[in-house]
Amino acid sequence: MSHNFVFISGEQITSPLRVFFLCGSFYNKKNKTDIDKRIVLRDYIESIDSSYKCIILEDHFCFRKDKNLLNYNDINLKSLKDIELMTCLISDKILILHESFSTSTELGLFSADPSLARNILLLVPEYYSVEEDFISGFINLAFDNTYFKEYNIEKIIYYPQVKPISFSDHRMKYHTSFVNNEVPVRLKGILKDKLKGKRRKIAIKPNIGGLRKIYDNGVYFKVMEQKVNITSSPKVLYDLLFAMLNINSVIIGLRKCKNIFEVINYLKAQLNYILLNTMKYEGGYVCSSEIEYSIRGNIKYNDLVSYFVYVIIALGFITLPNQESKQLLVSMELKEIVLNYKSIIKEIDIKSNDLLEVLD
Template sequence: MKAKKYKFNKNTKIKNPLRVFFLCGTKFFKDEEEDKRNVLKKYIETKYAPNGKVIILEEHFMFGEAGNGYLSYDKIFMRNLKDIELLTGLYSDKIFIIHESISTAAELGMFASNMSLLKKTCLMIPDILSVEEDKISAFIRLAYFKHPSEEEKIEKITFYPKIRNNIVSETKIDYHTFFPGNSIRKRLALQIDQFIQKDYDENFEINFKKNQFNKAFEGDNIISYFYYDKPDEKTLNVTFPPSVLRMLLIALFNITEFKQELRKAPNISKTVGVVEKFFKSIIRESVSHIEAISFSDYEMNLLLKGENIKIRQAIAYFLYMLQALGMLKLPDDKENKQQLVITTQFKQLYEANFNILKEIKKSKLTDSL
């Protein structure tokens, strides 16, 4: 039986897609209910259920040999925390940094140096009088808060914490801060909601568009493509904004043959290979359908917009994120009998994205003739 072919639609609107919120901050205590990131996570996932999901890296991932429910970055060749946080930020809709230390100042610097991340970053800072210290240094204030343009503006929210003294030595006392009552109360909730809703449109439109001079379009919803058709160079380049790549990968799960192959994959590496194979094939068919050209003999390069991250890494890490968000369970390399598991919640999500895909039943040039 001849394998079915699919394409992504040239123009598609998705209503109420998956929304991912990335929470950064000082040391995370996974099992402590009063940890500020746990409290904020509970608030966001309750308020924005079912498609609003929070990711806290320390809750799911680690370097080296993983165990006890953790995933190892090493299995998908992610070797440094900078690339991991960058990719997580790119896949996320909003980023909250609970800023109380030098390490969170470094995170702010990394996100603020990337324009696509800067506009969706919010800095949450404890009140100066409560902790007897201004957590906004002179450099941060001058760099990010003194007369910024609208494009360079970082959102800032001040919270009024409950305090616990931590005696380090006879001369030094640190403050551990908590949200009062381990909850997000009215004033703080209003500020968080205003930031989350800013620039949000529940109808997200995805478009394929041919660009000029191999330069990607600026829009966060445009898949840019460009091809060379020369005797010595036949190349098709396709560039994806991370938010669009996320939706396209989710849509793949509507394909029965795709899920069948995934369930045969014995480990994470093979799982990533299946996703990459199907995704590349569908992208090639999609652009062929638009241009009325067969790109079967073209070298194809898939690129993540504005970032030097290989598409295989981007796919692998997104699968990790789906597991962290409770959407699926990847096969365990140590337990070859375990198949990939798809949750009911994820099934409801990807079926809502079904209109992105279309089976090619006749000629792949049908729409162009």
């Protein structure tokens, strides 16, 4: 008797992985005295719940050759703007420690998309602490407007300790850090409340009547003569990729991959296969094997899966083969996390269409 796997529409993901993108000004992970605020924030946030994970791009990725960092060029990601936007699209919240021109740029870039703007938490140092108002001029009018509140971004004031840095006799800059390298008690309470998530449901259904808005938790497919068009968002497709890792045979195949390119191609092929199965057994559609993806943010399918692989490497969920281990390693933490996605994938008996559990 042969079996196949399908994604199940309408089932809840009990406790999905919650990803938080931490943005800020110059990142210094070597300073052990005044530890970078993003590192302190990350350590606190990840201590709240085992399903909370933070991404600091500079901690894991780069554009240059570095044996300790993943190189964007290896997967043809050339634009920092595109990388940051993709990170936003897979994140549940975007925390911007706003103290510089670079974070002003990030704020403007991310807030252009209304659904991303809703996920931004803007952390701003109190005015008298740094003797400077970082929310002024255009930013004030655009995102902190008394009259047009629907466009405003949530602002959280915190009180840092300040150390002056002299560049010359006429120029000085303030370096801020958290007092005693700890998130302040008041800020802890605010973040603990703001970072809470909800259970998610994924709808998988035909795209009837043209292209559908893709801001919800949906996978919409349209069957054409020579191919299938799938419309979705990065976050939803990441949920499906995590769900797929419940399948023992997929994990066995993953362990056989020798490098990052084999991992990317393998996961792409497996996701395509299960989505085609889903269309066939959920809706009776017999589909071509060619899939065309329309992914929110105009993201290419290959880039999406490539970045997924980078993220699970950065979070320590998998380790590529190296001199110490000739086989790809899958962490116990990943195995525990993907169990939360078990509800949206089932094994189906091709002959009877009966649904079976993925795991014993």
